[in-house]
Amino acid sequence: MTGLVAGNLRDSFRKPSILPGFGITLGFTVAYLSLIVLIPLAGLALKASGLGFGGLWAVLMEPRVIAAFRVTFLTALAAALINTVFGLLVAWVLVRYQFPGRRVIDALVDLPFALPTAVAGIALTALYAGNGWIGQFLPFRVAFTPLGIIVALTFIGLPFVVRTVQPVLQDAEPEVEEAAASLGANRWQIFSRVVFPAIMPALLTGFTLAFARGVGEYGSVIFIAGNLPGVSEIVPLLIIIKLEQFDYAGATAIATAMLVASFFLLLAINLLQHWTRARHAG
Numbered sequence: 026m027t028g029l030v031a032g033n034l035r036d037s038f039r040k041p042s043i044l045p046g047f048g049i050t051l052g053f054t055v056a057y058l059s060l061i062v063l064i065p066l067a068g069l070a071l072k073a074s075g076l077g078f079g080g081l082w083a084v085l086m087e088p089r090v091i092a093a094f095r096v097t098f099l100t101a102l103a104a105a106l107i108n109t110v111f112g113l114l115v116a117w118v119l120v121r122y123q124f125p126g127r128r129v130i131d132a133l134v135d136l137p138f139a140l141p142t143a144v145a146g147i148a149l150t151a152l153y154a155g156n157g158w159i160g161q162f163l164p165f166r167v168a169f170t171p172l173g174i175i176v177a178l179t180f181i182g183l184p185f186v187v188r189t190v191q192p193v194l195q196d197a198e199p200e201v202e203e204a205a206a207s208l209g210a211n212r213w214q215i216f217s218r219v220v221f222p223a224i225m226p227a228l229l230t231g232f233t234l235a236f237a238r239g240v241g242e243y244g245s246v247i248f249i250a251g252n253l254p255g256v257s258e259i260v261p262l263l264i265i266i267k268l269e270q271f272d273y274a275g276a277t278a279i280a281t282a283m284l285v286a287s288f289f290l291l292l293a294i295n296l297l298q299h300w301t302r303a304r305h306a307g
């Protein structure tokens with residue numbers, strides 16, 4: 026039995042590939058990922074380990090650092106939740122309805138991908154400042170507050186939800202909805218019991234992607250946030266401030282904490298994508 030398994034494994038490695046040179050390409054892949062990703066991250070972790078657990082904990086427990094983490098994660102969470110709702114609506118309209126200008130709106134969804142984040146931050150600040158085109162008519166402040174951060178992160182994160190949910194809606198079979206309607210289900214029952222369970226994994230994946238992007242966003246936020254310590258200061262900006270103050274130990278400690286958070290977010294995204302593929306395969 027053991028010999029049979031070993032033989033099958035050898036045969037699987039011997040199968041010819043469309044692109045020959047598996048060993049060479051694998052070596053280049055590992056070397057490239059090591060130089061670009063693994064070695065820099067390992068260097069960061071090694072630098073942080075020099076602080077020791079006590080030093081690392083002391084840096085992360087500073088009131089300013091805690092406030093920056095709170096602002097970063099709460100605003101990213103709020104923006105991701107907003108994008109989950111409105112991203113689903115946008116994807117639904119683009120898939121289910123035909124109307125003039127649909128292709129233009131579909132292309133505009135990808136604008137945050139192509140637009141430099143600094144340009145997005147300047148544009149949003151000009152719109153939502155106290156004397157801006159929109160801000161002057163609002164009874165409350167948006168720019169230079171945490172609400173401005175949410176606006177910027179919502180703008181940046183919307184395509185992640187739309188582009189994740191849209192293909193699932195396109196692949197949905199209308200016959201299933203028609204069968205539910207023929208059995209007496211109303212529109213809300215069709216959506217809640219037929220459509221929503223099918224798109225929920227993709228919706229969760231889009232939410233997680235938007236949340237992860239919001240946590241690490243920098244360029245579009247610093248212009249509209251106001252960057253007040255304890256109020257609207259985000260973690261990426263605090264790392265830059267630590268570096269400018271030559272506090273390399275503090276910057277390394279905060280960056281390592283963000284690295285750990287990013288790792289868990291990436292793990293969650295991969296698990297959700299695996300769940301989505303498993304549901305479609307089933």
